[in-house]
Amino acid sequence: MPAPHVLDFVYIIVILAGGIIAGFAPFVISDIFRPRTINKKTLLTYECGMDPFGSAWDIRFGAAYYLYALIFLAFDVDILYLFPVAAAYDRVSGWQGVLELFIFVGILTLAVAYVWVKGVFTWAIKREEN
Amino acid sequence: MGDQTRGKLNVHSYAAELQARLERGEPGNLVVHDPGPLVRHKLADEIFNLCRANSLWPMTFGLACCAIEMMSLGMARFDISRFGSEVFRPSPRQSDLMIVAGTVNKKMASAVMTLYDQMPSPKWVIAMGNCAISGGPFAVEENYNVIEGVDKLIPVDVYVPGCPPRPEGLLEGILKLQEKITGVRHPFPQRKISDAPSY
Numbered sequence: 532m533p534a535p536h537v538l539d540f541v542y543i544i545v546i547l548a549g550g551i552i553a554g555f556a557p558f559v560i561s562d563i564f565r566p567r568t569i570n571k572k573t574l575l576t577y578e579c580g581m582d583p584f585g586s587a588w589d590i591r592f593g594a595a596y597y598l599y600a601l602i603f604l605a606f607d608v609d610i611l612y613l614f615p616v617a618a619a620y621d622r623v624s625g626w627q628g629v630l631e632l633f634i635f636v637g638i639l640t641l642a643v644a645y646v647w648v649k650g651v652f653t654w655a656i657k658r659e660e661n
Numbered sequence: 662m663g664d665q666t667r668g669k670l671n672v673h674s675y676a677a678e679l680q681a682r683l684e685r686g687e688p689g690n691l692v693v694h695d696p697g698p699l700v701r702h703k704l705a706d707e708i709f710n711l712c713r714a715n716s717l718w719p720m721t722f723g724l725a726c727c728a729i730e731m732m733s734l735g736m737a738r739f740d741i742s743r744f745g746s747e748v749f750r751p752s753p754r755q756s757d758l759m760i761v762a763g764t765v766n767k768k769m770a771s772a773v774m775t776l777y778d779q780m781p782s783p784k785w786v787i788a789m790g791n792c793a794i795s796g797g798p799f800a801v802e803e804n805y806n807v808i809e810g811v812d813k814l815i816p817v818d819v820y821v822p823g824c825p826p827r828p829e830g831l832l833e834g835i836l837k838l839q840e841k842i843t844g845v846r847h848p849f850p851q852r853k854i855s856d857a858p859s860y
Contacts, residue, residue, distance in 0.1 A: 563699045564709060568782035571691035572675075572775050577752055580772025580779075582674050 598651045605642040612639070675771035679814070682774075688816045691778065707843075713757065713783065714839040714848045717746040720756035722776070725763025727790035727825040734828035746835055753779040758838070760831070761817075764792035764799065765808040777815045785842070787834050788817045791824045798824070 576583040612635070620628050646652070673679075682689045723731060734741045741747045750756040753776045765773055777786070788811050791797030796809030811817060818841060821834035840846045 564702075564705055566698055566782040567694070567696050568692055569694035570778035571693050572778035573781070575775075575779065577754060577779060580775045582775075 598646065602643065602646055602651065605639065605646075609636060609639045673771035673775075675774050679767070679771050679774065682814055683808070686813060688812055688814055689774075690816060710843050711848050714842040715745040716748070717758040717785070717835065717838065718748045718750050718756045719746055719758040719760050720753055720776070720780070721749045721751045722759060723762050724765060724769065725790075725792060727762035727793070730825045730828050731760055731762045731789065731831060734831050739828040739832060741832065741835070744832070744835055744839070753777075754781065756780060757784050758787065758835075759784065759815075760787045760789050761793040761811045762789045762825075764797070765811050765814070766806045767808060768806075770808050770814055773811065774814055785818045785838055786811070786815055787819045787821060787831070787838060788812060789821045789823075789831055789834065790826060791822060794820050794822060 613632075616628075616632055616635070623631075678689065678691065723729075733739060735747055735749060746758065753759075757780060759777060759780060761773065777784070788794050792799060792807070793811045796804065796807055799807035800809045808814060819834045819838045821830050823830050826834075836846065839848050842848075
């Protein structure tokens with residue numbers, strides 16, 4: 532009779548093996564019994580019935596979208612720094628907390644105001660620049 | 662880059678194959694590799710066919726007005742899910758039933774053939790409506806564009822006539838397909854009407 536902690540490990544290993552078998556058995560069973568017919572276009576990239584063309588690495592992505600990343604970052608940082616504010620909100624008096632909150636968010640909102648003034652929210656202006 | 666140029670010219674790589682099938686007048690199936698299953702066992706086949714028949718996954722593939730009836734079959738009133746085929750898949754990779762619901766014209770034909778190729782085997786086809794069966798109202802002398810019957814392109818298992826067929830018609834087509842797959846009309850025993858709860 533092995534020591535109890537060895538038996539515990541045996542249980543873990545048995546259950547682990549059972550889990551692995553349960554995970555991979557469907558793949559093995561379906562691989563054994565499935566029909567393996569390959570038509571001329573079965574392995575092609577799925578393109579709604581059209582011919583795929585070009586390379587998957589040849590992606591043209593509008594560089595102008597970096598502006599949206601920056602705006603997202605501005606909002607994101609806004610929200611991120613409000614979590615410690617919420618955590619420490621009960622340590623100061625009510626008016627002080629609200630006031631400091633608005634000052635803080637107001638300064639961070641300047642980033643959004645900046646891109647607004649710059650005309651990022653208007654596609655037409657961007658087109659003229661291009 | 663040669664592929665890209667061909668894509669821009671809108672010439673489908675199945676254009677020649679489409680022409681060949683139309684001239685031959687019978688469906689084709691370009692199989693390049695078919696070694697069959699590793700193990701073929703009668704009982705296993707029966708079990709798998711039972712499972713296949715009771716979970717036919719159709720492809721979301723509406724070509725014309727018949728697709729409206731197909732959609733209504735998927736909704737609560739006719740409820741295709743009673744027979745296990747409510748899982749309309751938006752990709753041929755995951756589906757094993759192609760319901761050709763509508764008119765197939767020549768521009769669409771090569772796409773239909775490609776989608777049929779891309780479905781994993783085993784796969785079945787229901788030709789729904791007169792257009793998909795024989796061209797329907799387009800089967801006239803002046804027709805220049807409509808394929809007169811999708812069975813000129815791909816092998817069809819069940820034909821559901823109508824213009825368009827009612828959802829019950831398509832439902833009967835699916836039951837017929839289940840019968841074709843398993844050999845019995847209701848692969849799983851149905852509840853009798855007298856046993857059904859009354860609402």
